[in-house]
Amino acid sequence: MVEYDEGTALVVVDVQNDFADPAGSLYVAGGERVIPMANREIESALAQGAVVVYTQDWHPEATPHFDVGGGAWPVHCVGGTWGAEFHPDLEVKGEIVRKGTRGEDGYSGFTARDTATGDDAPTPLVDLLRKRSVRRVVILGLATDYCVKETALDALKLGFETILLRDGIRAVDLERGDGERALRAVETAGARLR
Ligand code: VGL
Numbered sequence: 001m002v003e004y005d006e007g008t009a010l011v012v013v014d015v016q017n018d019f020a021d022p023a024g025s026l027y028v029a030g031g032e033r034v035i036p037m038a039n040r041e042i043e044s045a046l047a048q049g050a051v052v053v054y055t056q057d058w059h060p061e062a063t064p065h066f067d068v069g070g071g072a073w074p075v076h077c078v079g080g081t082w083g084a085e086f087h088p089d090l091e092v093k094g095e096i097v098r099k100g101t102r103g104e105d106g107y108s109g110f111t112a113r114d115t116a117t118g119d120d121a122p123t124p125l126v127d128l129l130r131k132r133s134v135r136r137v138v139i140l141g142l143a144t145d146y147c148v149k150e151t152a153l154d155a156l157k158l159g160f161e162t163i164l165l166r167d168g169i170r171a172v173d174l175e176r177g178d179g180e181r182a183l184r185a186v187e188t189a190g191a192r193l194r
Contacts, residue, residue, distance in 0.1 A: 001040070001041070001044060002041075002044075002138055002163060002165070002194060003048070004044060004045045004047075004048035004049070004050035004138070005048060005049060005050060006049040006050065006051075006132075006133070007133055007134055007135045007136055008045070008048075008050040008051070008134065008135075008136045008137070008138060009050060009051040009052070009053055009129050009132070009134045009136070009137045009138070010041055010042060010045040010050055010051070010052045010053070010137075010138045010139075010140075011053050011054075011055065011109060011125075011137050011138070011139045011140075011141075011151060011155075012038055012042065012052065012053070012054045012055070012090070012094075012140060012141050013055050013109060013139060013140065013141030013142060013147050013148050013151055014055055014056065014057050014077075014141050014142045014143070014147050015031075015034065015035065015038060015054075015086055015087050015090045015141050015142060016056060016057060016077055016083065016084055016085060016086055016087065016142075017082055017083050017084070017085055017086075017087055018057075018076040018077050018083035018084065019031050019057075019076070019077075019142040019143060020032050020034070020035065020087040020090075020142060021087060024076070024083055025074050025075060025076045025083055026073060026074055026076040026077075026172075028142045028143045028170045028171070028172055029170065029173075030170045031142050031143075031170050032087065032089070033170070034140060034141065034142065034167075034168050034169060034170055035087060035089045035090055037140065037165070037167055037168045038090060038091075038140055038141065038168055039089075039090065039091045041138070041140060041165065041168065042091050042093060042094075043091070045138070046093060046094075050138075051094065051128075051129065051132045051134055052093060052094035053094050053095050053096075053097060053109075053125065053128065053129070054086065054092060054094060054095070054096045054097070055096075055097050055098075055099060055109035055125070055141070055147065055151065056077075056084065056086065056096050056097070056098045056099070057076070057077035057084065057098075057099060057100055057106055057147070058077060058079040058084055058098035058099065058100055058101050058106075059076070059077050059078055059079060059084075059100045059101070059103070059106070060078070060079065060101070060102070060103050061075075061078050062103075063100070063103035063104075063115070064103065064115040064116075065100060065103065065104070065105050065106070065115060071105070071115065077100070079098075079101065095128060097109055097123050097124055097125045097128070098123075099112055099123050100112065103115065104121075106123075106147075107146050107147050107149075107150035107151075108123075108147065108150035108151045108153070108154045109123060109125050109147070109151040109154070110122060110123055110125050110126055110151060110154035110155065110158065111123060111150075111154055126158055129160070134160070135160060135161060136160060136161040136162075136163070137155045137160045137161070137162055137163070138163045138164075138165060139151055139152050139155070139162065139163070139164050139165065139169075140164070140165040140168025140169055141168065141169060142169070142170055143169075143170060143171055143172045143179075144169040144170060144171035144172075144178075144179040144182050144183065145171045145172050145173065145174075145178040145179050145181070145182040146172060148164065148169050148182070149182040149185065149186055152164055152186040152189075152191050153185070153186060153189055155191075156186070156189045156190050156191060162186070162190065162191040162192070163191065163192045163193075163194055164183070164186060164191055164192070164193050164194070165194055166183075166193050166194060
């Protein structure tokens with residue numbers, strides 16, 4: 001278990017039905033297995049005065065992010081649908097930051113990428129963390145090789161000390177080894193794995 005304090009935020013990435021339920025449209029193998037650990041970390045973080053924040057993929061019905069719109073992914077996490085809801089076993093006890101809401105590629109919890117121009121715009125996450133004087137972020141959730149990775153890389157770029165909880169993440173692994181490569185990339189960028 002990590003030590004938490006008031007300058008630390010636990011960022012729980014995309015523990016939503018479409019990723020964490022075997023019936024979800026973009027189910028990440030073993031996704032539901034991160035939930036017990038997530039709940040333990042959430043309790044521990046809150047008990048020690050840390051900030052707990054949740055990211056939530058929240059797409060419009062049609063977006064260039066989806067394969068039917070020319071993108072890479074099956075339709076998933078459409079705002080207001082079951083797939084976009086947090087998994088019912090996850091304890092939700094903190095602020096929620098939605099991403100992808102205007103049709104952007106929303107991998108990182110910190111930025112939304114315009115699918116036409118490739119430009120990044122900030123989500124409310126960094127302001128929220130700065131307001132609470134956070135200097136260190138602890139990340140878990142789904143999926144290692146996309147949203148967890150991009151959130152961790154942005155956290156590092158923004159100057160946060162960044163820790164990834166290995167047992168609290170699972171990979172899509174479109175190509176075998178993507179998850180492990182993502183971990184190496186975030187480690188190389190300066191994150192610690194726990
Ligand atoms: C994610 C693929 C597409 C994720 C989101 O949460 O990691 N992966 N959209």
